[in-house]
Amino acid sequence: MLYQFSARAHTLLSSPLLSIRTQTRRSSMISLAEELPAEELFPLSLLAEAASTVISADAGALQYGDPAGYGPLREWLAGDWLREKGVTVTEGGVLLTTGSQQAIDLLSRVYIDPGDRVLVENPTSPGFLQTLRMQGAIIIPVEGDLDGLHPDHLRRQIELHKPKMLFATPSFTNPSGILWSLERRREVLDLCIAYNILIVEDDSYGDLHFQKYGEHWATRYPSLYALENISDGGHVLYIGSFSKTVAPALRTGWAAGSREVIGMMAAAKQMADWQSSALNQRLLHHLLDVTAFDLREHIAQLNREYNTRLKLMVELLKRPAWKGSSYDLPSGGMFLWVSPPEGMDVMALLKCALGKGVAFLPGPLCSVDGSGNHIRLNFSHPGRDELLLGMNLMSEAVKEFTARS
Amino acid sequence: MLYQFSARAHTLLSSPLLSIRTQTRRSSMISLAEELPAEELFPLSLLAEAASTVISADAGALQYGDPAGYGPLREWLAGDWLREKGVTVTEGGVLLTTGSQQAIDLLSRVYIDPGDRVLVENPTSPGFLQTLRMQGAIIIPVEGDLDGLHPDHLRRQIELHKPKMLFATPSFTNPSGILWSLERRREVLDLCIAYNILIVEDDSYGDLHFQKYGEHWATRYPSLYALENISDGGHVLYIGSFSKTVAPALRTGWAAGSREVIGMMAAAKQMADWQSSALNQRLLHHLLDVTAFDLREHIAQLNREYNTRLKLMVELLKRPAWKGSSYDLPSGGMFLWVSPPEGMDVMALLKCALGKGVAFLPGPLCSVDGSGNHIRLNFSHPGRDELLLGMNLMSEAVKEFTARS
Numbered sequence: 008m009l010y011q012f013s014a015r016a017h018t019l020l021s022s023p024l025l026s027i028r029t030q031t032r033r034s035s036m037i038s039l040a041e042e043l044p045a046e047e048l049f050p051l052s053l054l055a056e057a058a059s060t061v062i063s064a065d066a067g068a069l070q071y072g073d074p075a076g077y078g079p080l081r082e083w084l085a086g087d088w089l090r091e092k093g094v095t096v097t098e099g100g101v102l103l104t105t106g107s108q109q110a111i112d113l114l115s116r117v118y119i120d121p122g123d124r125v126l127v128e129n130p131t132s133p134g135f136l137q138t139l140r141m142q143g144a145i146i147i148p149v150e151g152d153l154d155g156l157h158p159d160h161l162r163r164q165i166e167l168h169k170p171k172m173l174f175a176t177p178s179f180t181n182p183s184g185i186l187w188s189l190e191r192r193r194e195v196l197d198l199c200i201a202y203n204i205l206i207v208e209d210d211s212y213g214d215l216h217f218q219k220y221g222e223h224w225a226t227r228y229p230s231l232y233a234l235e236n237i238s239d240g241g242h243v244l245y246i247g248s249f250s251k252t253v254a255p256a257l258r259t260g261w262a263a264g265s266r267e268v269i270g271m272m273a274a275a276k277q278m279a280d281w282q283s284s285a286l287n288q289r290l291l292h293h294l295l296d297v298t299a300f301d302l303r304e305h306i307a308q309l310n311r312e313y314n315t316r317l318k319l320m321v322e323l324l325k326r327p328a329w330k331g332s333s334y335d336l337p338s339g340g341m342f343l344w345v346s347p348p349e350g351m352d353v354m355a356l357l358k359c360a361l362g363k364g365v366a367f368l369p370g371p372l373c374s375v376d377g378s379g380n381h382i383r384l385n386f387s388h389p390g391r392d393e394l395l396l397g398m399n400l401m402s403e404a405v406k407e408f409t410a411r412s
Numbered sequence: 413m414l415y416q417f418s419a420r421a422h423t424l425l426s427s428p429l430l431s432i433r434t435q436t437r438r439s440s441m442i443s444l445a446e447e448l449p450a451e452e453l454f455p456l457s458l459l460a461e462a463a464s465t466v467i468s469a470d471a472g473a474l475q476y477g478d479p480a481g482y483g484p485l486r487e488w489l490a491g492d493w494l495r496e497k498g499v500t501v502t503e504g505g506v507l508l509t510t511g512s513q514q515a516i517d518l519l520s521r522v523y524i525d526p527g528d529r530v531l532v533e534n535p536t537s538p539g540f541l542q543t544l545r546m547q548g549a550i551i552i553p554v555e556g557d558l559d560g561l562h563p564d565h566l567r568r569q570i571e572l573h574k575p576k577m578l579f580a581t582p583s584f585t586n587p588s589g590i591l592w593s594l595e596r597r598r599e600v601l602d603l604c605i606a607y608n609i610l611i612v613e614d615d616s617y618g619d620l621h622f623q624k625y626g627e628h629w630a631t632r633y634p635s636l637y638a639l640e641n642i643s644d645g646g647h648v649l650y651i652g653s654f655s656k657t658v659a660p661a662l663r664t665g666w667a668a669g670s671r672e673v674i675g676m677m678a679a680a681k682q683m684a685d686w687q688s689s690a691l692n693q694r695l696l697h698h699l700l701d702v703t704a705f706d707l708r709e710h711i712a713q714l715n716r717e718y719n720t721r722l723k724l725m726v727e728l729l730k731r732p733a734w735k736g737s738s739y740d741l742p743s744g745g746m747f748l749w750v751s752p753p754e755g756m757d758v759m760a761l762l763k764c765a766l767g768k769g770v771a772f773l774p775g776p777l778c779s780v781d782g783s784g785n786h787i788r789l790n791f792s793h794p795g796r797d798e799l800l801l802g803m804n805l806m807s808e809a810v811k812e813f814t815a816r817s
Contacts, residue, residue, distance in 0.1 A: 008608055008647050010672060011576055016522040019679035028682075032478060046471040054474065058463035066451040069459065069659035073437060105510060105685035112684050116546075117421040137683045141521075171416055203413055242413050254474035256691035267415060274424035277433075278542045279517050280510035284689050286661035 018140040024133050024372050027357070031366045037397035040366040042181070042251075042341050043388035045316075048309055049254050053300050057293040061286070072285030074277045076103025076261070080292040084261060088302070092213075093233030094245060099266045102273050105283045107211045107248040107260040108134050111174075113272045113279065114207055114244055114262070115142045124170035128156060130344075130373035130381070132181045132209070135174055148375040149173075153335055155187030158194040165202050172205045177231060178213035182373045182383040183344045184337030186216075189228050196231050199242055205268075206243045208232055211260070214252050215387075216339040217310035217317075232263065241265030249291060251341070251387075252306055257287040310339075316386045316394060317343065323398040328406040341387040344370075346380070348409060353380050356408050365400035423545040429538050429777050432762070436771045442802035445771040447586070447656075447746050448793040450721075453714055454659050458705050462698040466691070477690030479682045481508025481666070485697040489666060493707070497618075498638030499650060504671045507678050510688045512616045512653040512665040513539050516579075518677045518684065519612055519649055519667070520547045529575035533561060535749075535778035535786070537586045537614070540579055553780040554578075558740060560592030563599040570607050577610045582636060583618035587778045587788040588749045589742030591621075594633050601636050604647055610673075611648045613637055616665070619657050620792075621744040622715035622722075637668065646670030654696060656746070657711055662692040715744075721791045721799060722748065728803040733811040746792040749775075751785070753814060758785050761813050770805035 019025075031038040061068050075081070081103060085096035104110040111134070119125060121143025127135065129148030139146050147168050150160040155177060164170070175195070177187035187195075199206050208231045216227060232245035241264060248260035262272060276282070294300050317336075320343055324332065331348030347353055353369045360367060370381030389397055424430075436443040466473050480486070486508060490501035509515040516539070524530065526548025532540065534553030544551050552573050555565040560582060569575070580600070582592035592600075604611050613636045621632060637650035646669060653665035667677060681687070699705050722741075725748055729737065736753030752758060758774045765772060775786030794802055 008605070008610070008645055008670075010523075010610065010646075012522055012676060013525045013528075016676055016680070019522070019676065019683060025679060025682070028479075041476070043476055046475045049471050049474045051467060051471055051474070055464045055467040058467055059460045062456060062460040062463055066454050066456055069454045069456070069661045070451045071446070071448055071655075071660045074433070105688065108683075109685035117417055117424070118415075120418045123418075134683070134686070141680075141683055200413070205413065205415065240413060241415075250476075254691075255476045256474045256689055258685070258687070258689040265413075271417060271421055271424065274430060275421070275546075277430070278424060278513075278539070278546055279684065280514035280663070281539070282663070283510065284661055284663040284692055286659075286692065287689055 015141050015143055019137065024137070027366055027368070030361060035364070036361070037365045037389065037393055037400065039384045039389065039397050039401070040368045041388065042385055044251055044255065045309070045312060045387055045390070047390065048312060050294065050300055050305065053294055053298045054254070054290065057290050057298060061289045061293050068286055068289050072282060072288070074282040075273050076283065077285050077288035077292060079296070080288045083292060083295055089263065093229045094263060096263050097266055100269050101261055101263045102269050102276065103283055103288055104260045104262060104276065105258045105280070106250050106255070107209060107246045110246045110260055110262040110272070111135055111207065111209070112138050113275045114268070115139060117271045117275050118172060118205065119144050124168040126161070126164060126170045126173040126204070127375065128175055128180055129375050130182055130370060130379050131174065132176065133372045136375070146375050151185070153185055155185060155191035156195050158191070158198060161195060161198055165198065165204065170204060172207060173199055174207045174209070175231070176209040176212065178210055178228070179215065179337060179340030181212065181340070182342050182368065182370070182381070184335070184340045184342050186338055187228065192228060192231055192234055196234050196242070200235070200240060204242070206231055207246065208243050209246045211246065211248045211251055212340045213247070214306050215310060215313060215341065217314040241268065244268055252302065252309070253291065253294070257291055258283060259287055259291055313341070313387050316389070319391065319394055320384060320386045320398065323395070323402070326402050328402040328409070341385055343384045343386060345382040345384060347382055348405070351405070351408060353382055356382070356404060359408055360401060360404040363400045363404050365397045365404070367401065420546050420548055424542065429542070432771055432773070435766060440769070441766070442770045442794065442798055442805065444789045444794065444802050444806070445773045446793065447790055449656055449660065450714070450717060450792055450795070452795065453717060455699065455705055455710065458699055458703045459659070459695065462695050462703060466694045466698050473691055473694050477687060477693070479687040480678050481688065482690050482693035482697060484701070485693045488697055488700055494668065498634045499668060501668050502671055505674050506666055506668045507674050507681065508688055508693055509665045509667060509681065510663045510685070511655055511660070512614060512651045515651045515665055515667040515677070516540055516612065516614070517543050518680045519673070520544060522676045522680050523577060523610065524549050529573045531566070531569060531575045531578040531609070532780065533580055533585055534780050535587050535775060535784050536579065537581065538777045541780070551780050556590070558590060560590060560596035561600050563596065563603060566600060566603055570603065570609065575609060577612060578604055579612045579614070580636070581614045581617065583615055583633070584620065584742060584745030586617065586745070587747050587773065587775070587786070589740070589745045589747050591743055592633065597633060597636055597639060601639050601647070605640070605645060609647070611636055612651065613648050614651045616651065616653045616656055617745045618652070619711050620715060620718060620746065622719040646673065649673055657707065657714070658696065658699070662696055663688060664692055664696055718746070718792050721794070724796065724799055725789060725791045725803065728800070728807070731807050733807040733814070746790055748789045748791060750787040750789060752787055753810070756810070756813055758787055761787070761809060764813055765806060765809040768805045768809050770802045770809070772806065
């Protein structure tokens, strides 16, 4: 039949993101394009045990649960875990979601109308750009540097565009890996409070905070959410996830914020899918609260390993093929954001790399206007051998490309 | 802060559905309001074993998976299971979702613009009405009887309103439990094909098909999807779920349809939550394909039990309090749709019932214009004792109400 899709449905298909992901998943390609955690480090045996125990103990584990998410897991989060980060969760102020992406999508649906202005870091997460485009938002980029968004430019954009929302990832921005300074955090928060702008703070990568290459452990900064006293404000919706710290297939993320915003998102969640898997939420709770698993120790282990992989990637970028390329070394996250040798078009390079069997995420997918000639390389997923092979293929692609032009 | 929610966000909160569900979940109330399966019948030990095996076997079970859903489970579905129902799935023609509600929501997002007309049975699923309202659709009710939608009225509504979509549940419509006749199925399908209308066919309840009270097993009719040859058309998007037949907490539903529609929904799914839990999908696949579990036998067992519960409910409705009420006995599904004694307002009755500690779903939540003075009673979840107690409380509420008026 002749389908009449909705006006903005085409924005979903026009993104090359989809085809890169499909290609890398359906072939034996090495992917430096995605944001996968290292599966060698999953707490497999503890989770297997947790699953068996939880399912055997109570048929309720397989029934529909609370649409806001399994109560004890929300309490666990709101307890020591978030409190230690300075995040205060009020009653009814946390919602469990299917990963952090769903939290972002739900908030967009209840907060953004077509034509509304939304501020973003530039570059920013392709997933968030897609959500905003589908929602019909007008996306306004804000300039920044290694310390985070420029307050002056932020103020100018606010006064010019009267935006409703700012989307930000102050700790290890996807894709650039930037860690905002404390001063910038304060300035951005103050501006948004002054102009009544809701901040969506994605802290999915915040725990992946490791030693800076050859330097001291980087300082941990409070989240924007922690900087604002919740009883005073509610200008920040704080989003996190267990996907990067425990296991993605449990599909458990969360949003914490004012009761009013969380209540509206919870209502949208019931419409969207009624609820996420209460079974997975119980597994997680059992793992965290009952077994010998220590999340802090586990994250420390991840960070040691990811730092090692990042160092290896940085070594491999010293090869002659990469002459003229540059990057700022991140102190955490999952990505290295590389500026290629001058004159090299990354979309053309991607084609060449895919032909050789390796994928990366091209910068234009992360920018508001499709500019941004960068290469996003993921270092968390590939093990040593895969990383070596993947970077060899990347070097070949770069060399071939340089020779051609 | 002063929040500026999107224009239609209020449609989510205006529904009393939310508060009924919240009240029944957070207290010791007996709920005849929801659509929960009987948890005594969950295949607990097989699932516990499956979980332990699947997680131990392969770290990939905890990693991000294919956004369209775990391949082997899609193949299992597309194989004997759906083939036996006459449902042919083409390559790329099935998407796993977080329950059937997500399939409905995704389709609405990619197909419906504000102001588009959508046809529905009346009464229909409150969850679907909510999705359409949030999407800004104009909802057009079509009249029907015990055999399904009236083709004449359907044609008039089509010619008058030029709708894009019809939402229908031909096998055990929620809430009325109606099973469309084969003739009506053919007529409705032909009309929609003639007028280029996409049919969303929710078959979540289709397997819960049991002996008609005191009569022979009811005939099984093909789905609208099976009636149309997929290669000819693609006018039907077929939706199903494991929530009613295996366990809701696995949150696994599916949509089958043309490659074009499924492709668009899959793109929307990536934006909405990237993917459902591949772990749960692997558990299901292991249960269905590897263990001794036989889904057909399991469904037969469910149906025997649900039929027994329905019979008990029907007996309890013979009590004097219910004099003047009426219903049509369903041959499947999860609900009895009761017309109360004359002059009794069900919204007022609900208040009285909640006060006594029992909940039901009031008819107005299932209708396009908030009319429909009916009581939806769920018989699948409460066990014998709970059903007795719940119906006692309901009878008391009805009596008290009759005495008062």
